[in-house]
Amino acid sequence: MVRKFEIDLRQIILAVALMVAGLASIYTLKVTELIIFGKNFTSIGLLICGLVFYSGVLVIVAMFKDETYLSIALLLPSIIAVAIFVYGFIGWSVRVSLSQWKGLLPDYTWAGLSQYTYLFHDARFLIDVRNTAVFTVGFIAGCLILGLGIAILLDQKLKGESIFRSIFLFPMSISFIASGVVWGWLMNPATGSRITGINLIFKSLGLDFLISLWHSTPMPWGMAFTVIPAVWQLSGFTMALYLGGIRSVSEDIREAARVDGATEFQIYRYVILPMLRPVTLSAVIILGHMSLKIFDLIVALGHKDIRLDVPGIYMWTTTFDGTNYAQGAAIGILMLVSVAVLVVPYLVQNMRAETEL
Amino acid sequence: MNRRISLKFLFYFILIALALVYLLPVYLLVLTGLKPLNQVDLQTMWALPISGLHIDNFIAGYKQLAPNINNSLMMVIPEALLSALLGSFNGYLLSKWKFRGSNLIFTLILFGMFIPYQSILIPLVKFMQYIKLYGDLPGLVLVHIIYGIPITTLIFRNYYAGIGTEIIEAGRIDGANLMSVYRYIMLPLSAPSFAVVIIWQFTQAWNEFLFAVILTNQSHWPVTVALNNLAGSQLVQWNVLMAATLLAALPTLLVYIFLGRYFLRGLMAGALKG
Numbered sequence: 001m002v003r004k005f006e007i008d009l010r011q012i013i014l015a016v017a018l019m020v021a022g023l024a025s026i027y028t029l030k031v032t033e034l035i036i037f038g039k040n041f042t043s044i045g046l047l048i049c050g051l052v053f054y055s056g057v058l059v060i061v062a063m064f065k066d067e068t069y070l071s072i073a074l075l076l077p078s079i080i081a082v083a084i085f086v087y088g089f090i091g092w093s094v095r096v097s098l099s100q101w102k103g104l105l106p107d108y109t110w111a112g113l114s115q116y117t118y119l120f121h122d123a124r125f126l127i128d129v130r131n132t133a134v135f136t137v138g139f140i141a142g143c144l145i146l147g148l149g150i151a152i153l154l155d156q157k158l159k160g161e162s163i164f165r166s167i168f169l170f171p172m173s174i175s176f177i178a179s180g181v182v183w184g185w186l187m188n189p190a191t192g193s194r195i196t197g198i199n200l201i202f203k204s205l206g207l208d209f210l211i212s213l214w215h216s217t218p219m220p221w222g223m224a225f226t227v228i229p230a231v232w233q234l235s236g237f238t239m240a241l242y243l244g245g246i247r248s249v250s251e252d253i254r255e256a257a258r259v260d261g262a263t264e265f266q267i268y269r270y271v272i273l274p275m276l277r278p279v280t281l282s283a284v285i286i287l288g289h290m291s292l293k294i295f296d297l298i299v300a301l302g303h304k305d306i307r308l309d310v311p312g313i314y315m316w317t318t319t320f321d322g323t324n325y326a327q328g329a330a331i332g333i334l335m336l337v338s339v340a341v342l343v344v345p346y347l348v349q350n351m352r353a354e355t356e357l
Numbered sequence: 358m359n360r361r362i363s364l365k366f367l368f369y370f371i372l373i374a375l376a377l378v379y380l381l382p383v384y385l386l387v388l389t390g391l392k393p394l395n396q397v398d399l400q401t402m403w404a405l406p407i408s409g410l411h412i413d414n415f416i417a418g419y420k421q422l423a424p425n426i427n428n429s430l431m432m433v434i435p436e437a438l439l440s441a442l443l444g445s446f447n448g449y450l451l452s453k454w455k456f457r458g459s460n461l462i463f464t465l466i467l468f469g470m471f472i473p474y475q476s477i478l479i480p481l482v483k484f485m486q487y488i489k490l491y492g493d494l495p496g497l498v499l500v501h502i503i504y505g506i507p508i509t510t511l512i513f514r515n516y517y518a519g520i521g522t523e524i525i526e527a528g529r530i531d532g533a534n535l536m537s538v539y540r541y542i543m544l545p546l547s548a549p550s551f552a553v554v555i556i557w558q559f560t561q562a563w564n565e566f567l568f569a570v571i572l573t574n575q576s577h578w579p580v581t582v583a584l585n586n587l588a589g590s591q592l593v594q595w596n597v598l599m600a601a602t603l604l605a606a607l608p609t610l611l612v613y614i615f616l617g618r619y620f621l622r623g624l625m626a627g628a629l630k631g
Contacts, residue, residue: 039493039494039495040489040493041495042489043488043489043490044490044495044499047499062534062535062536067454067534067535068454068456070535070536071450071454071456071535072456074446074450074535075447075450075451075462078443078446078447078466078506078510079462079466081503081506082465082466082469082503082506082507085469085477085481085500085503085504086468086469086472086477087465088480089476089477089480089481089484090472090476090477092477092479092480093476093477093478093479093480096479096480106483150372150375153368153371153372154372156365156368158365158368158369158372164372164376166614166617167376167379167380168375168376168379169613169617169621170379170383170610170613170614171379171382172613173560173606173609173610173612173613173620174564174606174609174610175563175564175565175566175581175605175606175609176564176566177564177566177581177584177585177605178564178581178584178602178605178606179382180588181584181585181588181598181602182382182385182386182599182602183382184588185385185595185599186381186382186385188399190399193400194399194400195400196399196400196402197402198381200400200402200403201403204403232379232382236379240621289471292473293473293474293475295475295566295567296566296567296581296585299566299585300585300588303588303589311475312473312475312567315475315478316475316567316571319478319479320571325479328475328478328479329479331475332473332475332476332477332478332479333476335473335475335476336472336473336475336476339471339472339473340471343468343471344468347464347467347468348464350464351460351461351463351464354460355460
């Protein structure tokens with residue numbers, strides 16, 4: 001018979017020592033506070049002491065012959081953190097959104113779905129929904145078209161491919177805030193003698209008909225221009241995804257098509273494009289979830305201009321400037337629902353595919 | 358054959374034109390930063406500096422942002438290192454020690470990567486106030502580590518999944534247990550994915566805005582929050598603002614320029630099976 005549990009005295013002493021040390025330091029921190037460099041580290045200290053105690057538990061779990069227990073026990077801290085900070089907090093937010101909490105003091109008086117019905121009739125929220133739709137469509141279309149176009153161009157075995165690739169990708173490393181600040185100046189809507197930015201370039205090139213009010217264009221099309229910096233930042237990423245996909249189509253398949261008399265154009269149209277469908281799906285999921293929660297870029301570009309409002313900004317101002325917590329939570333939950341509709345089927349499908357393997 | 362050559366010429370033309378457009382914002386930042394303070398009319402935005410190169414704007418921009426750049430560094434470095442360690446552990450366990458339901462747990466963890474943080478913001482603020490980590494950098498580090506668990510776990514799990522089970526089985530026959538397989542077999546092979554995760558978490562945390570603006574008070578603002586505030590204020594000239602923007606973007610740009618290979622892998626891992 002295989003023994004399920006192997007007792008080792010030294011290990012037990014170590015485990016007890018760790019657990020006692022953890023508990024003792026937790027007790028100490030409960031009584032006093034931990035101050036390092038003038039910062040209050042008490043909570044972080046408690047967390048670390050808790051982990052010391054837990055490592056004692058782990059030493060005992062490690063004595064089981066079946067190491068699956070140890071695997072689960074080692075994962076447990078992360079699972080608990082995600083369970084609280086993602087799922088617990090979502091549940092808490094839902095509860096807040098069903099309450100009457102308005103003002104700094106929590107008020108969990110039941111209010112049913114009144115926040116949601118209010119939002120569906122609220123002029124500002126409807127503007128936000130339309131703005132998000134305009135942004136999402138423009139952003140995804142722009143990234144996919146430019147990304148695929150550039151990827152096909154770079155697939156032509158041109159000299160300097162890696163330099164081009166780096167140039168198209170670098171905007172991804174910059175923050176939405178920095179990008180919004182620069183593009184805010186580039187897309188300056190001033191006219192006449194104060195003309196500047198890209199409009200100034202258009203004017204000096206004699207392309208006056210291109211001069212634009214950019215994101216100050218009247219609603220709803222001003223929002224369409226906020227797509228420009230976003231596409232600038234993420235079309236390179238889309239390009240990299242597509243280029244990876246194109247390169248994974250083997251040269252044999254292309255050669256076979258050539259032997260059958262296909263032109264280079266036909267090879268892309270009928271052989272490579274259909275094989276890129278999974279890449280497009282990944283790209284749409286990634287870009288789509290980013291655009292549904294777009295926030296910092298619009299903050300930096302529009303400075304809370306109501307014409308460029310999006311749910312993320314509405315949630316922020318309602319909650320932290322207007323202290324209407326119930327309504328802020330409801331906006332947050334509606335944002336979550338929109339992202340979940342896009343992402344959950346994809347995640348479930350991925351999980352099923354992997355479980356079958 | 359002639360048609361092929363003219364087609365190539367056209368391709369180069371399109372690529373170069375596009376590249377110039379992509380570089381336009383950086384050109385503007387560098388150009389404006391190098392002009393003297395008396396030469397920054399909006400009407401001559403695109404003109405080259407006539408009277409030599411100056412760095413006054415960068416000095417002025419640095420004066421504005423220095424404390425915040427410091428805050429960002431103090432936040433980002435421990436965050437990236439601890440995130441990577443945690444992710445490596447999770448990725449190892451979820452790829453090599455699968456148990457019943459481990460795929461479900463992984464999927465549930467992964468979902469945390471996609472949520473709009475507005476949907477957890479109110480509880481988060483209340484919780485951070487309750488545990489007295491609100492307003493300062495240690496709290497922000499903790500929040501970034503926890504919400505970084507999904508992506509770091511994903512990158513390491515994909516990486517470890519590519520390491521054959523033979524090497525682990527060989528180790529098992531030699532008597533290695535769960536911990537020693539990690540310590541002596543997996544960890545020495547992990548350097549590339551540690552680079553990817555550290556660079557990715559560094560960039561993400563440096564560029565992040567929402568948590569930073571909500572969870573810190575003014576003296577602990579990271580650089581994104583300070584830059585946004587600078588851009589909204591009437592007191593700062595636009596040329597100083599451009600120089601400050603370049604300084605704020607510089608660390609992640611440098612990481613991209615020198616370690617772009619790892620940066621790209623992080624991006625690809627973000628695209629799930631990409």
